[in-house]
Amino acid sequence: xxxxxxxxxxxxxxxxxxxxxxxxxxxxxxxxxxxxxxxxxxxxxxxxxxxxxxxxxxxxxxxxxxxxxxxxxxxxxxxxxxxxxxxxxxxxxxxxxxxxxxxxxxxxxxxxxxxxxxxxxxxxxxxxxxxxxxxxxxxxxxxxxxxxxxxxxxxxxxxxxxxxxxxxxxxxxxxxxxxxxxxxxxxxxxxxxxxxxxxxxxxxxxxxxxxxxxxxxxxxxxxxxxxxxxxxxxxxxxxxxxxxxxxxxxxxxxxxxxxxxxxxxxxxxxxxxxxxxxxxxxxxxxxxxxxxxxxxxxxxxxxxxxxxxxxxxxxxxxxxxxxxxxxxxxxxxxxxxxxxxxxxxxxxxxxxxxxxxxxxxxxxxxxxxxxxxxxxxxxxxxxxxxxxxxxxxxxxxxxxxxxxxxxxxxxxxxxxxxxxxxxxxxxxxxxxxxxxxxxxxxxxxxxxxxxxxxxxxxxxxxxxxxxxxxxxxxxxxxxxxxxxx
Numbered sequence: 001x002x003x004x005x006x007x008x009x010x011x012x013x014x015x016x017x018x019x020x021x022x023x024x025x026x027x028x029x030x031x032x033x034x035x036x037x038x039x040x041x042x043x044x045x046x047x048x049x050x051x052x053x054x055x056x057x058x059x060x061x062x063x064x065x066x067x068x069x070x071x072x073x074x075x076x077x078x079x080x081x082x083x084x085x086x087x088x089x090x091x092x093x094x095x096x097x098x099x100x101x102x103x104x105x106x107x108x109x110x111x112x113x114x115x116x117x118x119x120x121x122x123x124x125x126x127x128x129x130x131x132x133x134x135x136x137x138x139x140x141x142x143x144x145x146x147x148x149x150x151x152x153x154x155x156x157x158x159x160x161x162x163x164x165x166x167x168x169x170x171x172x173x174x175x176x177x178x179x180x181x182x183x184x185x186x187x188x189x190x191x192x193x194x195x196x197x198x199x200x201x202x203x204x205x206x207x208x209x210x211x212x213x214x215x216x217x218x219x220x221x222x223x224x225x226x227x228x229x230x231x232x233x234x235x236x237x238x239x240x241x242x243x244x245x246x247x248x249x250x251x252x253x254x255x256x257x258x259x260x261x262x263x264x265x266x267x268x269x270x271x272x273x274x275x276x277x278x279x280x281x282x283x284x285x286x287x288x289x290x291x292x293x294x295x296x297x298x299x300x301x302x303x304x305x306x307x308x309x310x311x312x313x314x315x316x317x318x319x320x321x322x323x324x325x326x327x328x329x330x331x332x333x334x335x336x337x338x339x340x341x342x343x344x345x346x347x348x349x350x351x352x353x354x355x356x357x358x359x360x361x362x363x364x365x366x367x368x369x370x371x372x373x374x375x376x377x378x379x380x381x382x383x384x385x386x387x388x389x390x391x392x393x394x395x396x397x398x399x400x401x402x403x404x405x406x407x408x409x410x411x412x413x414x415x416x417x418x419x420x421x422x423x424x425x426x427x428x429x430x431x432x433x434x435x436x437x438x439x440x441x442x443x444x445x446x447x448x449x450x451x452x453x454x455x456x457x458x459x460x461x462x463x464x465x466x467x468x469x470x471x472x473x474x475x476x477x478x479x480x481x482x483x484x485x
Contacts, residue, residue: 001314003156006149009318010325013192014169017185024184025177032357035178035364036107036341042183042259044268049187051256051269052276053330055086055246056190058144060284061197061324065308066301068288072226076285078240083277085244090257090270091485093248096408097257098266099479100472108338109254109404110346116407118466119415120350125422126400127342130251132426134335135371137393139378141332142166145325146379151306152321163379166325170333171372174340175365179259182333189326194276196323197283203316204290204308219289226292238443242394248404249397252331252338263483336375340367392433395445399425402449402456408476410460411469417460425452 029039042050067075097112106112110130114123142163149162173181209215219226231239247253260266291304294311298304305324309317344360344367355363402421406413429448432438439447 001152001154001317003153005314005318006153006157006321009322010165013322013326017169017188018172020184020188021173021176021181024181028177028180030357032107032345032360033105034180035361036337036345037101037255037259038179038183040102040259041261042180042265043261044265045272046183046187047256047260047265047269048272048276049190050183050259050330050334051253051273052280053186053190053193053327054253054256054334055273055331056193056277056280056327057141057331058148058324058328060280061193061287061320061327062144062302062305064281064284065288065291065305066303068226068285069292069298069304070301071230072223072228072289072292074229074231074236075288076281077229078231078236078243079281079285081240082243082246083274083281086247086277087270087274089245089247090273093254093404093408094257094266094270095263095480095483095485096476097254098260098263099476099483101258103475106258107255108341108345109251110342113400113403113407113418114346114350116466116468116472117403117413117415117418118468119419120346122403122415122418123346124350125419126251126403127346129400129422129426130342130397131339132430133393133396134250134252134339135374136378138332138335138339138371139375141328141335142375142379143382144328148306148321148324152309152317160380163376166329166332167372167376170329170336171368174333174337175368178361179337182337183259186330186334189330190276192326193323193330194280194283196319197280197287200312200316200320201283201286201290203312204287204294207312208290208294215286215290218293223289223293226289234441234443238438238445241443241449242398242445245398245401246394249399249401250394251342251397252334255338255341263485267485332375336368336371339371340364343367392430392444395433395443395448396426396429398445399429399448399452402453406456406460408473411473412460412465413456413469414460414463414465416463417456417458420459421452421456424455425449 028034033039064075064079100106100112104115110123110126113126114120145166146159146162149157150159173185205212205215209218260269288304291308295304295307298307309320341364344364348363349355349360399422403418406418425448428451429444432444432447
């Protein structure tokens with residue numbers, strides 16, 4: 001594909017995105033809650049779309065398509081497991097996050113942990129865990145953009161140009177107007193992702209198979225192995241467990257439970273995300289099945305989507321390229337804004353309580369730029385270790401789940417239990433990932449969750465319960481009953 005086509009497509013998309021960001025900036029108020037969570041005034045549709053765009057990165061149209069290419073229905077089961085658990089945890093935790101955030105003025109998930117356990121150190125440790133785990137994951141989004149630009153043009157566009165393009169757009173939207181800008185552009189990007197993938201799916205159905213019915217018939221007769229489960233239970237659990245708790249463990253998505261303007265908007269957020277997630281999952285897995293039939297024998301499964309795009313008209317390939325780029329960009333922007341909020345509110349603020357909100361917003365913007373520079377640096381070096389660290393992201397963040405469950409449902413949970421469950425559990429999980437050791441065949445996230453849960457319960461039972469526990473849990477129970485959630 002000629003580079004000029006790619007430049008034009010990205011330029012048009014960027015102009016529209018920046019126009020939306022400017023509109024968002026005009027409605028931006030003042031203060032930390034406004035910059036990081038839109039002043040808790042985000043409507044149901046925007047909050048649902050920003051949740052979807054943040055959750056579904058380029059992994060769907062590249063990674064999940066590739067996973068389906070090799071694993072068939074097992075990959076579909078893996079992704080639907082994530083979606084079902086996410087819906088469950090949103091119904092369980094979203095109203096509690098929202099009610100707690102509104103009463104106690106929380107801006108970040110670690111704010112909630114720090115206040116509930118009456119210890120700033122809990123918030124600091126949870127924030128450091130997120131920084132360690134999510135910076136490599138954010139870097140992988142940039143690497144994906146670089147490879148996408150480079151691969152789609154046969155090497156004519158340098159790898160780093162793609163990296164810079166994504167970093168600049170993500171940085172502008174987050175730096176310029178904070179969450180309101182990110183959420184509005186996320187909604188635009190979510191629609192872009194869904195529409196472009198749907199157009200591609202229908203083209204593939206009718207161009208390569210004749211119709212959706214013929215597609216089903218062809219896969220059933222020519223690729224029956226894809227309709228059989230070919231994963232062991234240990235592999236399925238190892239892959240699925242971190243993603244099952246994604247809604248709770250990853251701060252860039254759990255922070256979005258604070259943003260809705262009212263309980264009705266929160267309910268709509270869950271509904272819109274669930275609809276989007278189900279449709280997008282089905283589309284991407286069907287594309288994976290299609291690629292397996294159209295392009296058999298690929299050595300690298302993740303090349304299934306790029307190879308498929310070479311078989312479609314240039315105009316369609318560009319449209320889908322923009323959709324994939326939008327997916328990765330929305331995820332990156334959300335991550336760096338959330339990490340910026342953790343840096344200012346859970347590390348800087350506890351160390352310097354007298355710092356004003358305006359100063360913290362300034363520091364937050366500096367953190368955004370610093371994070372982007374670090375991520376671009378990681379992307380430029382192309383460390384093999386990044387692949388390991390990115391796979392650690394969800395598995396490592398899973399370690400914080402016991403502390404969150406305890407905060408909402410176990411009055412006896414303590415700060416000592418929360419702190420050491422995260423430190424020890426995170427260290428052991430990271431060591432297992434880096435060493436490649438799976439004791440008794442069970443993957444690191446399973447051991448990490450078992451160890452962190454045991455430490456949290458054990459230490460909490462022998463340490464003093466925070467006075468805040470009863471007030472916090474009683475208030476949330478009343479709010480849940482009040483809003484009939």
